[in-house]
Amino acid sequence: MKKLKAKFKLWLSTRDIEGVFGDGKWRLLKAIESTGSLTQASESLRISYRKAWGDLKKAQEALNESLVEKHRGGTRGGQSALTKQGKKWLKAYTGFHSDIEKAVEKAYEKHIRKIAE
Numbered sequence: 001m002k003k004l005k006a007k008f009k010l011w012l013s014t015r016d017i018e019g020v021f022g023d024g025k026w027r028l029l030k031a032i033e034s035t036g037s038l039t040q041a042s043e044s045l046r047i048s049y050r051k052a053w054g055d056l057k058k059a060q061e062a063l064n065e066s067l068v069e070k071h072r073g074g075t076r077g078g079q080s081a082l083t084k085q086g087k088k089w090l091k092a093y094t095g096f097h098s099d100i101e102k103a104v105e106k107a108y109e110k111h112i113r114k115i116a117e
Contacts, residue, residue: 004116006108010100020062021093025055029082029090032068038080063089 011022031041042052060067067086071079082090 004112006104006112008100008104010097014062017058017062019058021059021089023097025059026090026093026097028052028055029067029086032080033082033087033090036079036081038068038070039078041080065089 009023011019011024013020027045028041028047031044032038035041035044038052038056039049042049045052056068063085065085066083067089069081069083071081
């Protein structure tokens with residue numbers, strides 16, 4: 001048997017809105033922070049610009065907070081940057097994800113590892 005590894009998908013939802021914030025939007029914010037561009041971030045994640053913008057818009061509307069500032073045009077093209085709230089969400093979700101990942105690994109070790117070897 002090949003070695004197994006526990007994987008998970010994580011997202012936050014409201015009663016009315018599924019997928020307000022999760023791994024995809026988290027990766028998108030990280031990519032925007034590192035590239036300074038929504039276009040480059042979407043390309044690095046291999047998703048369309050339209051999907052990236054739609055995902056951001058959905059999160060911002062559901063959270064009632066601006067996560068990204070976009071600046072159009074200029075000689076070098078547009079730029080995108082995380083707002084103060086965007087940086088807070090990125091940091092908080094990074095810690096949340098890390099804690100959940102550790103809990104999943106612990107549960108895997110406790111329940112699955114011994115029978116999967």
